[in-house]
Amino acid sequence: MTDNAAASSVPAGLWAVRLGAIIWFLLIVGCLMALPVMLDATWLLVAAAVVLALLAGALWAFLRRLISSRHGRFGHDWLKGGLAAFFVLCIAIAAPIYYIAVKTETDPALLPRAVLTNGEKTVVYQGMMHIGTERFYKQVVYDAEKALSDGYVLYYEGVQPNPEGDKWFADNLAGGGDLSDNYRKLGEMCGLQFQLGYFDLLEKDKAVHPQSHVTADVDTLQMKQEYDRLMASDPEFAAAFQAEQAAQSNAGGDMAGAMGFLDNLTEGQKKLSGYVCRFMMSRVAKGNGEARQIDKVILDFRNRKLAERILADPHDKIYITYGAHHLEGILPLLQQADPRWRVESVSWIRPVEAPEQFEASL
Numbered sequence: 001m002t003d004n005a006a007a008s009s010v011p012a013g014l015w016a017v018r019l020g021a022i023i024w025f026l027l028i029v030g031c032l033m034a035l036p037v038m039l040d041a042t043w044l045l046v047a048a049a050v051v052l053a054l055l056a057g058a059l060w061a062f063l064r065r066l067i068s069s070r071h072g073r074f075g076h077d078w079l080k081g082g083l084a085a086f087f088v089l090c091i092a093i094a095a096p097i098y099y100i101a102v103k104t105e106t107d108p109a110l111l112p113r114a115v116l117t118n119g120e121k122t123v124v125y126q127g128m129m130h131i132g133t134e135r136f137y138k139q140v141v142y143d144a145e146k147a148l149s150d151g152y153v154l155y156y157e158g159v160q161p162n163p164e165g166d167k168w169f170a171d172n173l174a175g176g177g178d179l180s181d182n183y184r185k186l187g188e189m190c191g192l193q194f195q196l197g198y199f200d201l202l203e204k205d206k207a208v209h210p211q212s213h214v215t216a217d218v219d220t221l222q223m224k225q226e227y228d229r230l231m232a233s234d235p236e237f238a239a240a241f242q243a244e245q246a247a248q249s250n251a252g253g254d255m256a257g258a259m260g261f262l263d264n265l266t267e268g269q270k271k272l273s274g275y276v277c278r279f280m281m282s283r284v285a286k287g288n289g290e291a292r293q294i295d296k297v298i299l300d301f302r303n304r305k306l307a308e309r310i311l312a313d314p315h316d317k318i319y320i321t322y323g324a325h326h327l328e329g330i331l332p333l334l335q336q337a338d339p340r341w342r343v344e345s346v347s348w349i350r351p352v353e354a355p356e357q358f359e360a361s362l
Contacts, residue, residue, distance in 0.1 A: 057082025
């Protein structure tokens with residue numbers, strides 16, 4: 001007897017039983033994977049799923065008795081429909097968390113390490129994020145130390161304080177409170193690290209060779225002055241910035257307040273928020289966000305100042321650690337001053353990934 005003949009001899013009802021068994025198996029496995037996520041969020045999710053499943057099961061049993069002459073006992077149909085509904089609800093609730101976790105790992109954000117040159121001066125531009133993995137920052141610091149030994153001058157990003165602009169900066173651009181503290185708390189929520197702690201490793205060389213370490217950024221007063229200029233001369237900027245501020249206020253206040261709310265989460269909720277946070281940070285690193293008028297201050301203005309500093313610097317080798325989104329604006333500015341500027345090479349590094357956890361026994 002051939003395989004086709006054997007397959008055709010299997011009753012259709014048996015195929016239905018086999019398919020049903022496979023479906024139940026997948027539902028059970030999916031539910032078992034979903035329950036830890038739901039319990040990490042809150043046990044109330046499980047309780048709500050049970051109640052909804054019981055209601056759905058009762059409705060299923062009632063409808064089946066109305067539309068089908070082949071039905072079992074009401075209690076049996078209720079239990080079977082309720083279990084199926086509970087499994088489906090659990091999977092649906094946990095699926096978004098699994099999606100963003102898998103998406104972050106399989107489609108990671110990448111930051112450039114671009115070598116720019118005009119034939120006379122070489123600039124190594126290492127794109128940065130304010131929070132990332134320990135491995136990412138250690139690799140950047142290692143590269144920076146090597147660049148120092150090769151005779152490069154290090155440029156650092158970091159808006160400098162100025163008493164006349166600090167309050168404006170904190171209220172309008174830093175999300176309220178201290179920006180470094182906010183980033184540090186955000187890093188804790190994401191299961192990531194704040195960058196400044198790792199650059200402390202270069203302090204010893206900075207003390208010996210201060211001329212090789214340059215904070216190549218503007219101060220808060222300069223940013224405020226640019227903001228004031230745009231508010232007075234650019235109606236589109238003024239209207240959009242006011243709308244953005246109103247939207248932020250309606251969405252729940254400043255960043256410091258949001259960080260305070262996160263302090264009250266349970267350990268399980270913090271773990272889940274870490275998945276969401278790393279997903280969002282990956283999107284930010286990829287540039288998946290709408291352009292904002294305030295970028296004229298945060299990006300465009302600082303890009304111009306950094307390009308001017310690079311062009312005026314007498315050193316022929318500069319290593320820059322700066323936000324990755326600045327690179328696409330800085331290169332055209334350099335090329336406007338000297339068309340010979342070009343990208344000589346680019347390599348990529350991953351800044352965001354799930355924290356590594358190792359367990360063993362002696």
